[in-house]
Amino acid sequence: MAQLMMHRDVLKGYHKLPTKVQKRVASFMDRFQADPSDPSLHVHKLDETMVDSKVRGANLPDGYRAIIIAPEKGDTYLMVHIDVHDKAYAWAKNKRFEMHPKTGVFQVFDVEEMQSAVAQQPETFSPADNYPLSGLSHDNLFKAGVPEPLIPAVKAISSDESLEALSDYLPKDCRDVLMGIAAGMTLDEALDEMLGLDATPAPELVPDGPGDFTNVAKRANFDLVLVKGEEHLKDILQASLEEWRIFLHPYQKKLVAWETKGPMNINGSAGTGKTVCLIHRAVHLANHLDNPKDKVLLTTFTTNLSITLKAYIRQLDENAADCIEVTNLHALSRTICTRSGWKGRIGDDEDFDSIWASIWVNPELGQLPMTEDEMVNEYWQVIDANGIDNEEDYLTTVRSGRPRISRKQRRQAWPVFRAFQRGLKKRNILTVEGAVHQARLSVEQKNFHKYRHVLVDETQDFSLEALKLIRSLCPIEEGFSDPLCTVGDGHQRIYRTKIPMSRAGIEIRGRSRRLKINYRTSEQIRKYAQAMLQGIEIDDLDGGQVSIAGDHSAFKGPEPIIAPCKGPIEEAKAIVAWVQKLMKDYGLEDYAICITPYKPEIVTALTDANLSILQLKPREVDPGKDEPGVRLGTIKRIKGLEFRAIALACADPDDPMNSLAKAEILDRCERYVAATRAREHLLVTICH
Numbered sequence: 001m002a003q004l005m006m007h008r009d010v011l012k013g014y015h016k017l018p019t020k021v022q023k024r025v026a027s028f029m030d031r032f033q034a035d036p037s038d039p040s041l042h043v044h045k046l047d048e049t050m051v052d053s054k055v056r057g058a059n060l061p062d063g064y065r066a067i068i069i070a071p072e073k074g075d076t077y078l079m080v081h082i083d084v085h086d087k088a089y090a091w092a093k094n095k096r097f098e099m100h101p102k103t104g105v106f107q108v109f110d111v112e113e114m115q116s117a118v119a120q121q122p123e124t125f126s127p128a129d130n131y132p133l134s135g136l137s138h139d140n141l142f143k144a145g146v147p148e149p150l151i152p153a154v155k156a157i158s159s160d161e162s163l164e165a166l167s168d169y170l171p172k173d174c175r176d177v178l179m180g181i182a183a184g185m186t187l188d189e190a191l192d193e194m195l196g197l198d199a200t201p202a203p204e205l206v207p208d209g210p211g212d213f214t215n216v217a218k219r220a221n222f223d224l225v226l227v228k229g230e231e232h233l234k235d236i237l238q239a240s241l242e243e244w245r246i247f248l249h250p251y252q253k254k255l256v257a258w259e260t261k262g263p264m265n266i267n268g269s270a271g272t273g274k275t276v277c278l279i280h281r282a283v284h285l286a287n288h289l290d291n292p293k294d295k296v297l298l299t300t301f302t303t304n305l306s307i308t309l310k311a312y313i314r315q316l317d318e319n320a321a322d323c324i325e326v327t328n329l330h331a332l333s334r335t336i337c338t339r340s341g342w343k344g345r346i347g348d349d350e351d352f353d354s355i356w357a358s359i360w361v362n363p364e365l366g367q368l369p370m371t372e373d374e375m376v377n378e379y380w381q382v383i384d385a386n387g388i389d390n391e392e393d394y395l396t397t398v399r400s401g402r403p404r405i406s407r408k409q410r411r412q413a414w415p416v417f418r419a420f421q422r423g424l425k426k427r428n429i430l431t432v433e434g435a436v437h438q439a440r441l442s443v444e445q446k447n448f449h450k451y452r453h454v455l456v457d458e459t460q461d462f463s464l465e466a467l468k469l470i471r472s473l474c475p476i477e478e479g480f481s482d483p484l485c486t487v488g489d490g491h492q493r494i495y496r497t498k499i500p501m502s503r504a505g506i507e508i509r510g511r512s513r514r515l516k517i518n519y520r521t522s523e524q525i526r527k528y529a530q531a532m533l534q535g536i537e538i539d540d541l542d543g544g545q546v547s548i549a550g551d552h553s554a555f556k557g558p559e560p561i562i563a564p565c566k567g568p569i570e571e572a573k574a575i576v577a578w579v580q581k582l583m584k585d586y587g588l589e590d591y592a593i594c595i596t597p598y599k600p601e602i603v604t605a606l607t608d609a610n611l612s613i614l615q616l617k618p619r620e621v622d623p624g625k626d627e628p629g630v631r632l633g634t635i636k637r638i639k640g641l642e643f644r645a646i647a648l649a650c651a652d653p654d655d656p657m658n659s660l661a662k663a664e665i666l667d668r669c670e671r672y673v674a675a676t677r678a679r680e681h682l683l684v685t686i687c688h
């Protein structure tokens, strides 16, 4: 029986096709797979007009045509395009559709188009000295996945500008590998890190010639999915096509199924598909559980993200979802404490203020080594965050990122901290971190079970205690495979200073991998956001530094707009004008636009302009297209969300955006997080 694979672009454009065409394509699937030569399907050769003789046309209603690529070997066919007759054939005319004989990746390319792009390169692109791509031989370019007919054109690339300009004409796999090499990787490193491919792929992964599409699904495939029939097509398309469910990058696929003996880590800048990887991995592990009683834990730092993940897991695989517990760290800690017999509650600011107040008025309070405010800060940042409950641990703890204090000062401070902890105990309350600490002790004392697999998102924001809790919940001592997978990004740490995972006994050395292709944000916004953190050493979550070499976005877009404004009224006006332009000129819906942080002047100006608004509340899901309104949210609230357009309202003279070099690292990272929520459009208002 024949197989029919569909291209990502066909599926992406499916809902825009006339209903009659959609219906015919759906019924076509089953009939074609039963007999591709069935004359009622009207599939015909187009030899004379097409550069590639494998191209076939299939008649659809209303003058539409599907472009189908027939194999030269095997019986796997590819449906790669649908449009009205003339447009469909014009699209296919000069293209070639081939499996790369070395990398085994399916590629679509147009030699003529590439050659004319090379000829039209501006003279301002002067060749760089010792440009890494210039040194590559014909054979190595072929090994890098460049299609043979494009090699002469690629040999003409001699600067980053030229690579960037020609990247739109290269198949994306070889674009990614070439970008890796241009950023300083060796060819083998680039194949591994940009594509997830071994330098010498296993023989079964290499096609038997460029026209052999057999086993495409098992290879490093970006864009093709095997559609088993009409029902399967419906399932793939659901309400709208969610590309992340169907089309993983080959490197993401590799990480999803990577079998490890110990904890593994995935890092990558914002928007590189870490969470997508984690969701797929959770489902993959749930589908391979040996014991039906075993459970997978998927946890996050923020409540908002855990709500989103729960929905995504169900969307991906209903059955697997039953074996996956999705919860955020604090809810998890509370559950463990309660199930282990604790009957208290988590305190709030009022409780804590009243305990501190009782300490400051105690006549026996000795001399303080710092101000009261500094003492309170020290408690939350050091004692609470590290789960310290005795003086010796406080004297020896590493206080990274905190102002220096002597051992004598620590000794003087400890009785105050002990008094605070006694105050908590007397009232039978825990701090949030205290609950994490109690939870860890409960698990270590075997009052709560371990999970078969644990997966963690937003690990960069976990405290040492939280990391220790995670460590205690996964079966590392038992020697089970894939005990823990952590995901995080040092660029996005907005709650605390860095803590190497090894300090919590989580050893990821040799099992840490980095994703480099940004799917969310245009290249222009990615570069702008990255520059906001220039000069800051970004860690790999384990005490090392990350390299952003080779990082790039999957698509391009307009440059971010920087608007200097004199005061909040002018800022609000600039934002309203920008929102109106996006809606009028780019057809953006109001719910696809978000303003952060927001101020009363902005709310008034939007309302006066008859624009509806929706304030994003903590712990409530963004209703998306179901509820209109320009979104307004704090930076912390919009972490984990994404929008087609973001306005970062930073015109207040005190906003860190106006003096980035002097700003606190956490503030800079917050602004990085906000900017990278934007897919296509970014407006930044700054102080004039």
Ligand SMILES: Nc1ncnc2c1ncn2[C@@H]1O[C@H](COP(=O)(O)OP(=O)(O)OP(=O)(O)O)[C@@H](O)[C@H]1O
Pocket (backbone or CB within 6 Å): 243, 244, 247, 248, 249, 252, 268, 269, 270, 271, 272, 273, 274, 275, 276, 277, 489, 492, 518, 519, 520, 640, 642, 676
């Ligand atoms: N293989 C893929 N194909 C298409 N889209 C993808 C793919 N992987 C991820 N995406 C999309 O890219 C966006 C970012 O993905 P994701 O949230 O997983 O990234 P992330 O690295 O976790 O981001 P952040 O750290 O900023 O939260 C999402 O819209 C997601 O659907």
